Amino acid sequence: GVIGADGPATLSSLLNVNVVDLDWVSHEYAWVRGWELRIRFGLRYLNDYWSSQADEPFAEAAAGSTIYHQRTTNSNWVIGPHGAVDLRRQLDFWGLAILGFVDFSEGWGRTRQTYSALSTTSAFGIPQGGGASQGTSDAVPVITARLGLSWQPPSFPNIHLFVGGQLDYWWNTGRMGNITTLGYFFDSGLLLRGEWNY
Secondary structure, three states: OEEOOOOEEEEEEEEEEEEEEEEEEOOOEEEEOOEEEEEEEEEEEEEEEEEEEEEOOHHHHHOOOOEEEEEEEEEEEEEEEEEEEEEEEEOOOOOEEEEEEEEEEEEEEEEEEEEEEEEOOOOOOOOEEEEEEEEEEEEEEEEEEEEEEEEOOOOOOOEEEEEEEEEEEEOOOOOOOOOOOOOOEEEEEEEEEEEEOO
């Protein structure tokens, strides 16, 4: 819970992100012993949606601000090119390698925001609600970086497993023109990834 305008309130939030890539990936270049490089270029589609909702007890809101329910949402869809570099340093045992990865995309799409609220009373003495929405088009750059340990089983060279850290940073996901916030967000955490090349 959180402290609302009239006292304790219940806050619930949701974040949903989807990314789809269609890529060309190079062969592994080993120009120095123990080092391997792969590059990729392609087309990326992504969308994200998040919402935040706050609710206060009806009687508590009626005695104060009269607003007992508020909800905001933000959604994007973006399409555009992206490119990545995958660099590995072989450790010469068990098929293990240290892996570094950087990916950057620059897409163009649509952002939409909504706000709604419910009030305990109106001029007619009954609950009422209202809302507003706005949308705009903008570029949404995204950068992704990974660092960790990669495993390529010697008996199965088409399989790659990765465990390590990942950081994603998205710009302009909630931007509404040049007079409002840039609306960026980022996430980081532990990643376990499996890859099969055929």
